[in-house]
Amino acid sequence: MFGPKIKLDKALYQKVKEYSKLAGYSSIDEFVAHALEKEVAKLEDAESEEEIKKRLKGLGYIS
Amino acid sequence: MAFFKRIFSRPQPPPEVFVVSGLPRSGTSMMMKMLEAGGVPALTDGIRLADTDNPKGYYELEQIKDLAKQVDKSWLKDAAGHCVKVISELLIELPPFCRYRVIFMNRDLHEIIASQNRMLQRRGEEKADDDEAMIDLFSRHLGKIKDWLRRQSHFRILYLDYGGVLEDPPGNARQVKEFLGLDLDIELMAAVCDPALYRNRRSRLVSQ
Numbered sequence: 432m433f434g435p436k437i438k439l440d441k442a443l444y445q446k447v448k449e450y451s452k453l454a455g456y457s458s459i460d461e462f463v464a465h466a467l468e469k470e471v472a473k474l475e476d477a478e479s480e481e482e483i484k485k486r487l488k489g490l491g492y493i494s
Numbered sequence: 495m496a497f498f499k500r501i502f503s504r505p506q507p508p509p510e511v512f513v514v515s516g517l518p519r520s521g522t523s524m525m526m527k528m529l530e531a532g533g534v535p536a537l538t539d540g541i542r543l544a545d546t547d548n549p550k551g552y553y554e555l556e557q558i559k560d561l562a563k564q565v566d567k568s569w570l571k572d573a574a575g576h577c578v579k580v581i582s583e584l585l586i587e588l589p590p591f592c593r594y595r596v597i598f599m600n601r602d603l604h605e606i607i608a609s610q611n612r613m614l615q616r617r618g619e620e621k622a623d624d625d626e627a628m629i630d631l632f633s634r635h636l637g638k639i640k641d642w643l644r645r646q647s648h649f650r651i652l653y654l655d656y657g658g659v660l661e662d663p664p665g666n667a668r669q670v671k672e673f674l675g676l677d678l679d680i681e682l683m684a685a686v687c688d689p690a691l692y693r694n695r696r697s698r699l700v701s702q
Contacts, residue, residue, distance in 0.1 A: 455568025457591050465590055468642075472586050475638065479631045483583060486628070489619035490610060491542065492518045492581050494559045 437463075508593045508648070509574030512674060514553075515582050516599030517632060519609035521656035522579050524687065525597055526553035528659075528667060529577045531686045532678035537578040547613045550688070553579050561587040582639050590648045595674055598643075601656035603629045605695065657695075663687040 439447065444459075451462030473480065487493045512534055514525045527550055530536040542552040557569065558580055567589045580588065588594055607625050614621045622628045643649050652673040659666040663684035671678040 450565065454566050454589070455571065455591055456589065461590055469586055472638070472642065476634060479634060482622075482628075482631055483635055486610070486614075486622065487518065487581065487583055489614055489617065489621075490518050491617065492559065493562070493583065494556075 508591060509571045510593040510595065511570060511573045511588075512575075512577040513585075513588070513594050513596040514577060514579045514599070515585055515596050516601070517582055517606050517636070519606045519613065520599040520601040521659065522581070522599050523548050523551065523553050524656075524659070525599055525654070525670075526577060526579050527551070527686045528663075528670070528683040529597075529678075532667065532671070532676075532680070532683040534577045534674070534676065534678065535575070537573050537576040546616065547609075550686075555579070558584065582636065585639060585649075586642065590646075592648070594649050596643070596649055596651045597670060597673070598640075598651055598653050599656055599659075600653055603632055605656075606632070657692070660687055660689045660692050 447463060448459055451459050454462065456462040456465070484493065512529065514522050514529065516522050526536055526538075530553075536553055537555055538551075538553045539555050539557075540551075541556055542554045544551040555578060557564075558578060561567065561580075561584050567587075568591075570589065570592050574592070582598070585596070604625075607628055611621050611625070643651055650673075652669065654666055654669070664680055667678070667680045667683035670683070671680060
């Protein structure tokens, strides 16, 4: 709550506000933090993640 | 009056979902079966039917497989009090508006790869040429996921070993009961563990 702050332009903020509610998140902060967690995870070790995803799809565990 | 009620009322605790996780072929279906036998309702749609690879059923839910593509995940709130299977790759997709108690199944990576290779073959899918490279990839993946889990306040984790569960079903069932804080039937949980399904045991793989 008292951590670093990030600036967003108004239009993006409105969209984030709308979608965080639509997706069932309890606050905009919660939605943004989760979105960033997922994005960072995708970027870390991106190549091997793709290889793993390909295998998991082949096994029928993700669509 | 309504204003004061709103200010002073205690906030509702977030819904808590029981999750069984791990890599595919690490014993997640067996753990789901144990939980169901013990008295935890399992969230599954029965679309993926039992087969040679999982003769006792997959305990899967198509909605979970789609988790990465979903905008609205609020349906998870209705999963409170149920157990659901979520492979390790998809744990990060679970939204923080719920709390999760996760039973994470560990298994020797050589056994997992051997079992996955058989499954890929049966499904007519291509398998990677280099098993050691795949083991390295999965090992890094697990390290990353476990590190991420340590930083998440909405997750509580119990790590169990697949081979260990088969060696001592009642002891592991008791651990699960304690971790979930539920009145589970230990005997029924232990009874569904079938050592005959431990087909890709490391000792056998080495001697092959």
